[in-house]
Amino acid sequence: MTPTGQTLAATSLLRFATAGSVDDGKSTLVGRLLHDSKSVLTDQLEAVEAASLRRGQQTPDLALLTDGLRAEREQGITIDVAYRYFATPARRFILADTPGHVQYTRNMVTGASTAQLAVVLVDARNGVVEQTRRHAAVAALLRVPHVVLAVNKMDLVDYAEPAFAAIAEEFTAYAASLGVPDITAIPISALAGDNVVTPSAHMDWYGGPTVLEHLETVPVGEDPSAQPARFPVQYVIRPQTSDHPDYRGYAGRIAAGVLRVGDEVTVLPSGGRSVITGIDALGEPVKAAWAPQSVTVLLADDLDISRGDLIAPAAEPPSITQDVEGTVCHLHERPLKVGDRVLLKHATRTVKAIVKALPYRIDLTAGLAHVADPGQLDVNDIGGITVRTAEPLPLDAYQDSRLTGSFLLIDPADGSTLTAGMAGEAFAGPAAAAGADQEGWDF
Template identity: 85%
Template sequence: MTSIVPDADAITEPVSATSLLRFATAGSVDDGKSTLVGRLLHDSKSVLTDQLEAVEHASRRRGQDTPDLALLTDGLRAEREQGITIDVAYRYFATPRRRFILADTPGHVQYTRNMVTGASTAELAVVLVDARNGVVEQTRRHAAVAALLRVPHVVLAVNKMDLADYAEPVFAAIAKEFTAYAASLGVPDITAIPISALAGDNVVTASANMDWYGGPTILEHLETVPVGTDLADAPARFPVQYVIRPQTAEHPDYRGYAGQIASGVLRVGEQVTVLPSGLTSTITGIDALGTPVDVAWAPQSVTVLLADDLDISRGDLIAPSAQAPATTQDVKATVCHLHERPLRVGSRVLLKHATRTVKAVVKELPHRIDLTHGLARVARPGEFAVNDIGSVVLRTAEPLPLDAYADSRLTGSFLLIDPADGTTLTAGMAGEAFAETAQTTAPDEAADDDEGWDF
């Protein structure tokens, strides 16, 4: 990888011989996600000989005459025994045009939280639909999760077209229904492709069985879809991870603030504000890999030096004064609950935002999204069970410099953690999602019990 180093007056995007695309697959049970991933790996010649031999051996033991390419990603013994995907399987492969990191996510409704994990950093989501079944509840759920996580590109892969006689009307009807639904959620870019993952139609090579389709194959689309490398264009955010005080004879007064730039550009001489304290100073130096530089941009890891001795520690956020976010103790967010332990009104939690962790109380659960009835809202449900998606109002013990998730997937997200055992309970996205959904009748709200954590 090569890059152009920018000067202090202008920022030039890094240039690489091959770009990187992170994408996730999702879909209902048995729609063929793992088979599609296996076909991509196999037909793009990204499978090592010993891996293919292991898959062939495992397939023969199961009585199959041909290799089951789904076994390339379904690595857990329980997955192979049941023929389903349970955990998120991450795979890396590359073509001459682009490098890829993919997350093969489970299809079962009880593993929706795994899709949240797999798609949280994805720039594209491939949602599979069985051509025989069309758009089902889990298809709508995965489209909603992709919209919630602000995944910029969604591919509808209508799979098993070989079992639907490669009929164009079947594909057209499914594509029309899904596109209308995903667009109503705010998904900005939707591409529909008819495929057969088992036979390889339109996965890597164009299908001779669907000459009515003139669009790209899955791999062609993955290789050419625009990759969002605009982190440097966003307002600068620098969460402090560590304070460096070497205390050496050579550098007796060195005080540096180390971390990874979440977004934007930092420049020497720029006035910055430290949050949540609101103290201001000026950047006097930036060290990148031990070398002084005049400018640094996301996602570089650097050490920042300031003109003033301020009380700064891990968890603080440094931002240009002209672009500093507001701080708040009242957090309104959309969440996906990840744990079997329910989240209730009055629950006392830890909120982890970037490098900062603070105490918080769940003050209100305004509504839960009912994905079985479009995007209807269940008002004031009282608690969130595992895989529930809805809105939450939190009160934190200390102010937080939260961006809206729509503006930044990094500094607009957070986790809710159980303070007793450190278990991750909930993934949160600051701001309101699906604002145009309808209301439904509300069950009784749970009691608000936040004694001892009243902020």
Template identity: 80%
Template sequence: MTSTSGPITAEQLLATTLLRFATAGSVDDGKSTLVGRLLHDSKSVLADQLEAVERASQVRGQAAPDLALLTDGLRAEREQGITIDVAYRYFATPRRRFILADTPGHVQYTRNMVTGASTAELAVVLVDARNGVVEQTRRHAAVAALLRVPHVVLAVNKMDLVGYAEPVFARIAAEFTAYAASLGVPEVTAIPISALAGDNVVEPSATMDWYGGPTVLEHLETVPVSHDLAACPPRFPVQYVIRPQTAEHPDYRGYAGQITSGLLRVGDPVTVLPSGRTTTIAGIDALGRPVDTAWAPQSVTLLLADDLDVSRGDLIAPTAAAPAVTQDVRATVCHLHERPLRVGERVLLKHATRTVKAIVKELPYRVDLSRGLAHERGPAALEVNDIGAVVLRTAEPLPIDAYADSRLTGSFLLIDPADGTTLTAGMAGEAFPESAQGAAGAEDGAAAQADDAGWDF
């Protein structure tokens, strides 16, 4: 089936759903070319953008426009022909709206993929048909699994350079699907493509009649957006306390924020965390008017029946489905900063709208993706781009969900308290439990826990 593309009316745009997706692939797998082809063939490129690409391509001595330049926006990227930063693009078809994050392929920029895929509902992982599944392919699959991306597309690119051979595609698809299944990836859709020639990107390929599945765009347009925030347990992090104290509203006290998940109704019994105080929702203001019901991701103001001590950083949740409150957080993390993360490090932990002091108490293991999912037990530190497990002790109790249950209230950041630099992205719970592949090693965190004066929780 050929994808629908062309002019979109305002009514069509309002009726479509939104899909956030990320692309990833090793260097020179053709990822930026795929994204450029997707934008170009779906008629999502403005005339002046295409003219700029044509001029840049001529300067580089290329006869035809290099569609990769549509996403390689940094000057360094255009000069080197690689992707360094995450490039976000918005486009739409009559069937669906899209926000894509084009992420880098280099190993040293794995952290950028974490950023781009953190909100994605689908990940497109590219593989060069000549090289097959390589270590960076496995790394990208692991990041998609770590971030609980519900849909993964394996795009086997450069099929034109292997003679459009079906056995090549079948072998790569089988190997990747088996590896992804071992990571817990729930779904993989494999598509043979040639981004340079446009085969199976937007239009079906005339040279791969042995393939009867969807094109990349058709799959993006029809894949179910399964993560319904309104169906999850309600969570409302308080961002701001509103007390106008005017003659018109002398007793008004509202709690403003964005509903991160679930549905809230007037009259619902709720608990304010971490204090544990209970009350009911007396009113909900949305866009300046009272409503009876609100749901994620609306921004609203809640009015509570009782006068409780509620401030920024507190979490309001239904009493019957409130998250556990803890000061001991075990999580899987990706370290983002060049400075290593070590046991005994004092950090700030930012969870939703709350920021608290914390100490790194233990580094149970680092995941060695070069050897499948082998665990390096008790590493001395987590280096930049490392994925591993941490145990944290916080100064104050936190109402934190497991990341497997909520990608929003189960995630957090570790921040340098001295300068506010983001150090680590964390996902509460364990994504890659130890298996028979786990490498033996000594765990020694006791010595590094010394010198915790003022931070001993």
């Protein structure tokens, strides 16, 4: 509930990502979901039907609804993240269909960074494979609060309950050991449409929801007042007009929590203090605003505030540090090495930094074993890092805030994104499995 007692509008929107090994049927599932929920435009469906006929297929290849790159269509694989927007009477959705190949693991990090739910597909004939574990680990690393295990191609194992039960048990145990707080297993056939939008007539032993039913009903709302407020400043507004000669506002999007007129706040990293005297939302003054609203905040004092500063409650500020420790996923083809000089982007602030240490690399194929002192992180590697910044940063732990606890490392020479980072411990673990739905990186 919001501070005014009304349900947040954001609870009607679910961001989710699909992942799975190669040929497990992710794009077919997404296509079936869009098709059976009547979310495909007529001209799109006609184009898919025509393309399928040219390839000698008598039925539409629904995977073509998401595999939009020419290379994807020619090879029959997903290479880049495909975003789709659709809605049902119950909820609106933003979907990220991520690739399955090992070399495209970094694309899943991008697609799942803002996800509130991840759908991990498994081929019922193959069970849990290495890439399944990798995707579960990435979902846990990114603190995705809800994971759906979709055991696909049940039609190829005669819709047998024991085949589904064995896979569900193995995956659930593994994901729970990583600290995934909510795991739901659903047996499906994306090609035939079983349990995707409509219940299957072939699996009367299954009494749970279909994929769409679960997506429509999974709880994704949160009480914003349960978290300390975080407001990264994006822009300083000074119109200097005759109507508003002394107006000085600080514009941005609230990353977490609630801001109220009268709150005592601190501006970081400078440490200056003031009181909120006004909040403008959509051009109108309001008494309170909450994440993820975009607002303009007015303060009682003329402090030196600019883009990149963070406004937070004076009683609950984040930690200030120049030594950033966390876990990263390396995204660039060029390796990341100790001593590399980089730019670190945190919320709206970008500072110079140097990589001081790479203490370990996580081996996702060996039960999350740590390889000590790897020397460098290659593309798709996940490991620990210590970065020394030229200026202090107000940093939360990633498990507390997916926005103010995340950061990017950027190449200062050409501006390309090198690494995505999460401050603090890599995985929640079973004891810390309770998570919160928050916004993630804006890539």
